[in-house]
Amino acid sequence: MHTCELFRRKTVFSFEVFPPKKDAAVETVYDTLEELKYLSPDFISVTYGAGGSAANRLTVQIASDIRHRYGVESVAHLPCINFTKEEVLAVLREFEQNGIENILALRGDFIPGVPPKTDFRHASDLVSFLRENSACNIIGACYPEGHPESASVVDDIRNLKCKVDAGVSQLISQLFFDNGYFYTFLERARIAGINVPVEAGIMPVTNKKQIERMVSLCGATLPKKFTTMMEKYENNSIAMRDAGIAYAIDQIVDLAAHGVDGIHLYTMNNSYVAKKISEAVASLICSGRVSA
Ligand code: FAD
Numbered sequence: 001m002h003t004c005e006l007f008r009r010k011t012v013f014s015f016e017v018f019p020p021k022k023d024a025a026v027e028t029v030y031d032t033l034e035e036l037k038y039l040s041p042d043f044i045s046v047t048y049g050a051g052g053s054a055a056n057r058l059t060v061q062i063a064s065d066i067r068h069r070y071g072v073e074s075v076a077h078l079p080c081i082n083f084t085k086e087e088v089l090a091v092l093r094e095f096e097q098n099g100i101e102n103i104l105a106l107r108g109d110f111i112p113g114v115p116p117k118t119d120f121r122h123a124s125d126l127v128s129f130l131r132e133n134s135a136c137n138i139i140g141a142c143y144p145e146g147h148p149e150s151a152s153v154v155d156d157i158r159n160l161k162c163k164v165d166a167g168v169s170q171l172i173s174q175l176f177f178d179n180g181y182f183y184t185f186l187e188r189a190r191i192a193g194i195n196v197p198v199e200a201g202i203m204p205v206t207n208k209k210q211i212e213r214m215v216s217l218c219g220a221t222l223p224k225k226f227t228t229m230m231e232k233y234e235n236n237s238i239a240m241r242d243a244g245i246a247y248a249i250d251q252i253v254d255l256a257a258h259g260v261d262g263i264h265l266y267t268m269n270n271s272y273v274a275k276k277i278s279e280a281v282a283s284l285i286c287s288g289r290v291s292a
Contacts, residue, residue, distance in 0.1 A: 079108025
């Protein structure tokens with residue numbers, strides 16, 4: 001099933017998982033998925049390393065198993081910056097052979113010391129290429145606070161419009177901790193003529209190290225309410241985890257009340273956290289959309 005169809009019916013609620021790092025057993029992600037399937041997500045997406053690591057082979061396997069073993073629709077991420085067209089075609093055929101119908105088309109981040117290949121400069125190039133070579137559903141990434149490399153938010157929205165026009169049918173946002181950024185972004189996107197559904201990316205923060213790393217990568221603004229919480233609980237792991245869960249729930253309640261198209265939960269492969277949040281917001285998600 002093409003996941004873009006889901007938005008017609010309800011507020012979409014989806015998860016993201018990643019293949020285990022090279023020193024962790026693959027079974028760990030299956031233990032997580034076993035738990036996640038009971039939370040009835042609309043789909044689960046699986047990340048794909050831009051660097052061509054061995055874990056990438058697992059993306060295909062995990063995305064395929066999510067669909068065929070756990071009965072949940074899946075999305076495979078695909079960053080293109082280090083691929084040639086031939087290499088993308090090979091991955092695409094592998095996706096098709098494994099029944100993967102939904103692809104999150106990404107540029108990927110530049111890897112220091114690794115010169116990028118030149119067939120795909122932007123995610124929109126990959127979107128056009130996938131459109132020409134596949135019948136898959138194509139999803140794109142978007143950035144409520146602007147992509148860190150873009151000159152301005154307006155510039156970023158203009159580029160996003162090109163990406164959507166190339167053949168994207170739904171968007172998933174970068175994480176953010178202040179819903180105000182998401183609402184402003186959405187307003188600008190709609191004015192720019194971007195009319196596909198946009199899922200809000202929510203990352204529950206369960207430890208200080210995790211968030212410091214994430215913020216250094218994506219540049220998300222940390223509101224005072226958030227930093228106060230971290231300072232208070234950073235040395236108490238259980239309290240920090242519970243506060244992070246509560247913060248994410250608070251964000252989702254507000255987003256659902258504003259009638260967002262969907263919520264994409266960055267689970268960090270933590271099924272306990274995903275369960276707590278899913279249970280808390282289940283009635284908001286199931287009760288359908290309230291117009292913004
Ligand atoms: P693009 O859409 O190409 O945008 C990147 C930058 O280029 C932006 O500043 C944009 O404004 C600019 N731009 C775009 N088109 C043009 C143009 N035509 N002319 C000039 N400038 C242009 N990375 C991974 O490696 N693996 C993953 O699995 C992964 N999953 C992700 C999931 C989500 C939901 C998100 C939000 C990000 C994910 N990323 C992943 C990170 C992503 O690869 C990086 O954020 C990357 O820097 C940008 O990717 P993009 O697809 O948004 O790029």
